[in-house]
Amino acid sequence: MDLIIRRAMLPPGAAPQYKEPVDIGIDIGIEAGRIVAVEPKLAASAREEIDAAGSLVTPPFVDPHFHMDATLSYGLPRVNASGTLLEGIALWGELKPDLTQEALIERALQYCDWAVARGLLAIRSHVDVCDPRLLAVEALVEVKRRVAPYLDLQLVAFPQDGVLRSPGAFENLKRSIAMGVDVVGGIPHFERTMADGAQSVRLLCEYAAEQGLRVDMHCDESDDPMSRHIETLAAETHRLGLHGRVTGSHLTSMHSMDNYYVSKLLPLMRESGVAAIANPLINITLQGRSDTYPKRRGMTRVPEMMAAGINVAFGHDCVMDPWYSLGSGDMLEVAHMGLHVAQMTGVDGMRACFDAVTVNAARILGLEGYGIAPGCAANLVLLDARDPVEAIRLRAARLAVVSRGKVVSRAPAARAALSLEGRPAQVDFKLHPD
Ligand SMILES: [Zn+2]
Numbered sequence: 511m512d513l514i515i516r517r518a519m520l521p522p523g524a525a526p527q528y529k530e531p532v533d534i535g536i537d538i539g540i541e542a543g544r545i546v547a548v549e550p551k552l553a554a555s556a557r558e559e560i561d562a563a564g565s566l567v568t569p570p571f572v573d574p575h576f577h578m579d580a581t582l583s584y585g586l587p588r589v590n591a592s593g594t595l596l597e598g599i600a601l602w603g604e605l606k607p608d609l610t611q612e613a614l615i616e617r618a619l620q621y622c623d624w625a626v627a628r629g630l631l632a633i634r635s636h637v638d639v640c641d642p643r644l645l646a647v648e649a650l651v652e653v654k655r656r657v658a659p660y661l662d663l664q665l666v667a668f669p670q671d672g673v674l675r676s677p678g679a680f681e682n683l684k685r686s687i688a689m690g691v692d693v694v695g696g697i698p699h700f701e702r703t704m705a706d707g708a709q710s711v712r713l714l715c716e717y718a719a720e721q722g723l724r725v726d727m728h729c730d731e732s733d734d735p736m737s738r739h740i741e742t743l744a745a746e747t748h749r750l751g752l753h754g755r756v757t758g759s760h761l762t763s764m765h766s767m768d769n770y771y772v773s774k775l776l777p778l779m780r781e782s783g784v785a786a787i788a789n790p791l792i793n794i795t796l797q798g799r800s801d802t803y804p805k806r807r808g809m810t811r812v813p814e815m816m817a818a819g820i821n822v823a824f825g826h827d828c829v830m831d832p833w834y835s836l837g838s839g840d841m842l843e844v845a846h847m848g849l850h851v852a853q854m855t856g857v858d859g860m861r862a863c864f865d866a867v868t869v870n871a872a873r874i875l876g877l878e879g880y881g882i883a884p885g886c887a888a889n890l891v892l893l894d895a896r897d898p899v900e901a902i903r904l905r906a907a908r909l910a911v912v913s914r915g916k917v918v919s920r921a922p923a924a925r926a927a928l929s930l931e932g933r934p935a936q937v938d939f940k941l942h943p944d
Pocket residue numbers: 575576577636728827
């Protein structure tokens with residue numbers, strides 16, 4: 511074999527054929543970019559072996575909602591002074607005329623390096639199609655081609671200024687699909703009226719159905735409880751038979767909606783197979799801005815949707831761009847924030863937050879061969895933690911990242927990480943040098 515990872519702990523449910531916990535861990539055999547064996551004490555040898563020594567091995571992190579055309583542009587041409595969503599959109603508008611393809615590609619590739627180092631091997635990125643030059647589209651299609659050997663980059667045609675409101679946006683969107691963009695995007699709450707918003711949802715879903723494409727809209731990213739485009743999105747999904755292929759991103763207005771209305775909405779979403787993406791770092795930062803106190807959190811109803819059988823994932827959304835000054839491509843940081851904002855502090859809830867940045871997100875992207883079983887793609891992350899909850903707690907170091915069967919990144923264990931007993935697990939530096 512090419513590679514064997516020995517004595518790995520797997521996420522709960524990842525290898526149901528073995529009773530958990532398997533004290534000695536599981537060995538994972540890899541050949542020609544695929545997982546070929548998953549069993550205790552695998553009797554085989556390989557050119558390269560990694561001893562996980564009881565640490566967690568998981569399928570890679572998946573970011574289902576990102577903006578790679580804007581990432582790492584923090585401070586260009588100025589910083590967002592108010593920190594609001596609308597100033598961010600205005601700032602992005604100021605930056606757009608100055609974008610060059612080279613700079614955009616360079617920033618995106620740098621971000622992909624950060625992502626790989628953090629075990630993030632699949633990203634769905636929105637790309638703004640409102641610039642008629644489609645410069646960002648060309649750049650990200652090129653980035654997608656260049657990173658394809660080690661990272662799955664899926665692109666969404668995103669009409670940032672509104673597909674109806676921005677002249678020519680629908681034509682640009684169709685051109686971007688012809689250029690290699692994968693998914694149809696939208697932003698109904700940014701159209702001029704509620705009616706225009708609903709009309710944009712119909713238009714875009716019909717186009718996606720015609721073309722056999724997936725849909726992922728920025729939907730109801732607002733504190734307005736009457737922003738209800740998710741209802742139209744679910745109804746159109748149902749009408750057009752797009753079940754399982756449509757996602758509503760953000761859905762922050764649901765935070766403020768009437769409870770009775772939500773009790774009708776969630777079954778409609780479930781019936782349509784519409785998935786949801788919350789972006790905890792960004793939602794907690796941008797929503798509730800016009801409140802005094804008490805101040806709303808603004809994140810959508812994550813545990814309630816999960817309980818209703820709706821697939822919910824967490825996205826990073828932004829890293830060092832007009833909307834968010836922080837971030838580093840760490841999906842464990844995203845899960846950590848989501849867990850807190852949603853108050854998902856029970857054991858099942860904490861594990862569900864890990865799923866929200868791994869398997870749930872992979873389902874939204876429609877990734878094939880995602881998982882730890884013979885036949886799956888050999889994309890794996892060895893974490894400096896024993897289980898998913900500890901991984902979130904410590905934002906655990908990615909000791910090794912394997913993509914398409916090859917080790918693409920390694921990192922040392924965090925030297926000051928505390929063991930469960932509260933003692934330093936591995937401290938090999940001097941606190942008080944002589
Ligand atoms: Zn977004």
